[in-house]
Amino acid sequence: MGSSGYQIPDDLLYTKEHEWAKETNGTVRIGITDYAAKTLNDVVYVTLPKSGDSVTQFKTLGTVESIKAVSELFSPLSGTITTVNEELTSHPEMVNKSPYHEGWIAELKPSDRSEWRNLLTAKDYAEHLATLK
Amino acid sequence: MPKTTQLFGYHKDHAKLTEFAGYEMPLWYTTTTEEHMAVRTKAGLFDVSHMGRLLVTGDGTQEYLEKQFPTKVGPQPAGKALYTLLLNERAGIVDDLVALKISDTEFILVVNAANASADIENMSEHLPSGVQLVDITGKTAMIALQGPHAQEVLQPLTPLPLRELKRLRCAETEVLGEAAVVSRSGYTGEDGFEIIVRDATVERPENALRVWEQLSKSSAPCGLAARDTLRLEAGLLLHGSDMDQGTNPFEVGLQWLLTSGKTGYVGSEAIELLRMSAIPLARRGVVLDRGIPRHGFDVLDASDTSVGTITSGTFSPVLRKGIGLCRVKAELSAPGGKVAVSVRGSSEEARLTTPPFYDETVYGWKRHAQP
Numbered sequence: 001m002g003s004s005g006y007q008i009p010d011d012l013l014y015t016k017e018h019e020w021a022k023e024t025n026g027t028v029r030i031g032i033t034d035y036a037a038k039t040l041n042d043v044v045y046v047t048l049p050k051s052g053d054s055v056t057q058f059k060t061l062g063t064v065e066s067i068k069a070v071s072e073l074f075s076p077l078s079g080t081i082t083t084v085n086e087e088l089t090s091h092p093e094m095v096n097k098s099p100y101h102e103g104w105i106a107e108l109k110p111s112d113r114s115e116w117r118n119l120l121t122a123k124d125y126a127e128h129l130a131t132l133k
Numbered sequence: 134m135p136k137t138t139q140l141f142g143y144h145k146d147h148a149k150l151t152e153f154a155g156y157e158m159p160l161w162y163t164t165t166t167e168e169h170m171a172v173r174t175k176a177g178l179f180d181v182s183h184m185g186r187l188l189v190t191g192d193g194t195q196e197y198l199e200k201q202f203p204t205k206v207g208p209q210p211a212g213k214a215l216y217t218l219l220l221n222e223r224a225g226i227v228d229d230l231v232a233l234k235i236s237d238t239e240f241i242l243v244v245n246a247a248n249a250s251a252d253i254e255n256m257s258e259h260l261p262s263g264v265q266l267v268d269i270t271g272k273t274a275m276i277a278l279q280g281p282h283a284q285e286v287l288q289p290l291t292p293l294p295l296r297e298l299k300r301l302r303c304a305e306t307e308v309l310g311e312a313a314v315v316s317r318s319g320y321t322g323e324d325g326f327e328i329i330v331r332d333a334t335v336e337r338p339e340n341a342l343r344v345w346e347q348l349s350k351s352s353a354p355c356g357l358a359a360r361d362t363l364r365l366e367a368g369l370l371l372h373g374s375d376m377d378q379g380t381n382p383f384e385v386g387l388q389w390l391l392t393s394g395k396t397g398y399v400g401s402e403a404i405e406l407l408r409m410s411a412i413p414l415a416r417r418g419v420v421l422d423r424g425i426p427r428h429g430f431d432v433l434d435a436s437d438t439s440v441g442t443i444t445s446g447t448f449s450p451v452l453r454k455g456i457g458l459c460r461v462k463a464e465l466s467a468p469g470g471k472v473a474v475s476v477r478g479s480s481e482e483a484r485l486t487t488p489p490f491y492d493e494t495v496y497g498w499k500r501h502a503q504p
Contacts, residue, residue, distance in 0.1 A: 041149070041358070042165045044448040045425065065425060067165045067448045068358055070477070096164070 006129060007034040009100055013076065013116065014125035015058065020100065021076035021119060029107045030076055032064060035129055037099040040066035043092045048084040049106055055079060057115050062105065064095065077115050079108040138182035139274040139330075139338035140345050148356055154246035156183040161356040169362050169450040171353035172321050173496050176280035178345070178352045179360055185249030186273055186329065187242040187256075191264040194238050201256060201399060202232070203382070205392040211236045214301045214316045218382060218390055219244075219252055220400030224407055225378040226385070228252050229370070233303045233316055233329075241314065241329065243275070245372050259399070274333040274341030278348055279325035279355075279363075281500075286351045287326055290344070291315065295326070300498065309347055311340045321360070322367025322489055324498040362447050365456065367497065368418055368488020374428055375416075375444040375458050383407055384460060386416040415466040418488040419443070419457045424476040426457035426483070433473040433480060440465050443474060451491045461485070 012020040018036035022029050037043065045065040055061050055075040062073040084106045088094060095103040120128060135157040144150060148159030159180065161168060171177045189198065199206045204217040213234045219227040228248040233241040244252050253268060260266055278287055284295045293306035293315055303316035312331040319325040333341035361371070370376055376385045381403075391404055419426060426446030431439045441461030449456040461472070470485040493499050 041161055042448075065448075067362060067450075068160075070425075070427075 006038065007100065008122045008126050008129075010122045012100070012122065013119035014122070014128075015074060015076050015119060016128055017058070017074045019074055019076050023110075026109070027082060027107050028077055028079070028110050029104050030061075031104040032073065032095060032099055033125070034099050036064075036071070037096045037103070040064060040069075040071060041096070042067045043095040046088040046092050046095060046105070048086075048088065049081045051081055051083060053081045055081060055108060057112075057118065073105065075108070076119055077108065077110045078112050079110040081106055081108050083107040136183075137335060138180055139333045139335055139341040140180045140182060140276075141335075142338060142342060143345060143349075143354075144180065147354065151357065153357055154183060156246065158183060159354070159356040161358050162354045165356075165358040165362060166450045168353055168355035168359035169366075172280045172323055172355060172359065172363055173451060173491075174281065176278060176282040176286045176325075176352035177321075177355040177359070178348050179277040179279065179355050180275075180345070181277045181327065182270075182274045182341070183246040184270075184275060185242075185244040185246060185252065186269050186275065187244060187249070187253065188267045188269045189240045189242060189264065190238055190267075192238055193261055193264045194240055197259070197261055197264045198232065198240060200259060200397060203391045203395065203398055203400065203404060205395055206232070206234075209234060212302050212304055214303045214318050216301070216390070218387065219255060220382075220398075220404070221255070221378055222400055222403060224381045224400040224403035226372065226376045226380055226382065226387075227255055227378055229372055229376075229387075231316070231318060233314060235303075235305060235314065241269070243327070247373055255399075272332070272334055274330040274338070274344075276328045276330070276341070276345055276348065277319050277321075277325065278328065278352060279319045279321040279323045280352070281324060282352070283323070283325040286348060287315075287328075290347060300324070309344050311344060313344075320367075320369055321363035322369065322491070322497045323363075324501075361445075362450060365445055365447050365458065366449050366451060366488075366490050368458070368490065370416075370458065371445055380460075381407055383412040384414040384416065411463075413463055414441070414460045415463045416444075416458060416460055417466050417468065418486040418490055419446075419459050419472065419474060419483040420452065420486055420490065421455040421457075421474060421476075421481050421483045423455070424474070424479070424481040425455035426459075426474045426476065430457075431475040432459050432461050432483070433475055434465060435471075435473075437473070437480060440472065449490055451496060455481075456490050458488070 446457030
């Protein structure tokens with residue numbers, strides 16, 4: 001638990017728009033942060049990308065819709081989508097219940113290693129959240 | 134700086150806050166779905182102290198209000214809660230409100246927070262000498278307790294026999310020893326009560342907080358997000374979204390509030406003209422299998438031509454689908470009809486309905502009256 005009251009796992013990298021990224025064996029899993037999930041409150045629809053879609057760092061990849069509003073989902077990195085979390089189609093509430101685990105959004109094969117430096121560490125992201133209050 | 138209600142001391146420790154109509158209000162305490170379903174199946178608690186409360190007193194009160202409302206006010210016994218409208222001269226809807234008749238010479242009007250000052254301005258224009266119109270919003274607090282368990286939650290706190298208080302009736306009584314007006318009313322579609330705590334200011338909020346905290350032990354505090362999904366699921370209109378000064382009662386389905394034969398109220402001449410004309414638009418509900426309609430989205434016919442507009446939309450926690458209220462061309466408005474809603478460029482199939490959106494044998498205040 002970060003000092004902000006939101007979970008910010010140390011082993012992930014983040015965007016200012018509240019997405020996270022985690023690399024395992026060359027594949028990057030992405031999702032939205034605990035802060036984003038709690039701010040949206042009740043996620044009721046997730047529009048997922050398709051396997052094979054090309055995505056660009058910080059460009060739209062899908063949408064997350066809560067009872068109150070629609071938010072765009074931005075890709076933390078450029079690359080090709082390899083897998084999407086189909087479970088979210090029938091259980092969008094997983095994004096709220098478990099934003100870092102069962103509520104992951106998609107996996108991608110990154111195309112540009114140099115883009116990692118544009119992401120925030122857990123510490124930087126916590127500082128970024130503090131500025132939003 | 135936004136204003137706060139008497140119950141802000143509770144909200145700031147328990148809720149995600151939002152600004153609404155100039156007030157810092159609770160948006161949710163837990164989740165919208167949880168709070169919504171608490172009201173549909175048990176009981177939920179809302180701070181509605183931000184809503185305007187206007188006290189009208191004096192010998193000519195009843196005659197004066199008769200000239201303000203398109204709905205017949207009297208002769209009614211004290212203890213009636215009357216849902217009605219304020220119109221402008223063109224029959225546009227200035228506000229919708231509830232008029233609580235405390236006595237022949239005392240009414241409390243409960244109006245929308247965002248419209249309170251416009252209402253006062255409009256009503257003051259016609260105020261005769263001998264009738265006083267006073268804004269008591271800051272001197273009183275108002276709490277809505279809604280849901281099928283509302284009566285059993287409130288009864289231990291008041292000597293008023295609630296079983297005898299019928300829907301849209303009100304009475305002066307005490308709640309936890311505090312002077313209060315209790316009405317059997319609300320805007321969620323469920324049975325329930327609205328409680329005006331007579332003596333509670335932002336500087337001295339203790340009386341209101343005591344009532345709220347006691348009620349919150351056996352009901353779920355609910356924020357504005359759930360208040361919106363509940364009223365929409367019940368098919369109840371929100372002023373400023375589903376209607377405004379530019380819409381008349383006929384095109385939003387509120388003609389049942391116009392007492393037939395009544396004349397001499399503000400807007401009555403325009404209403405009589407409208408009665409004799411064809412109304413091009415009708416209010417309907419829409420249900421989508423995919424996507425959520427939002428305010429301003431287009432309603433489309435089979436050839437993707439716009440035939441109407443969504444005036445408010447949300448996700449229904451009961452149906453687990455997107456629902457909305459719309460105004461559509463009257464000739465295409467048959468309930469059950471198939472239309473589409475343009476959701477951010479994608480045309481989503483939708484079905485026209487007559488709200489409420491839920492099954493009235495399972496949810497809503499009428500359920501117990503069903504065979």
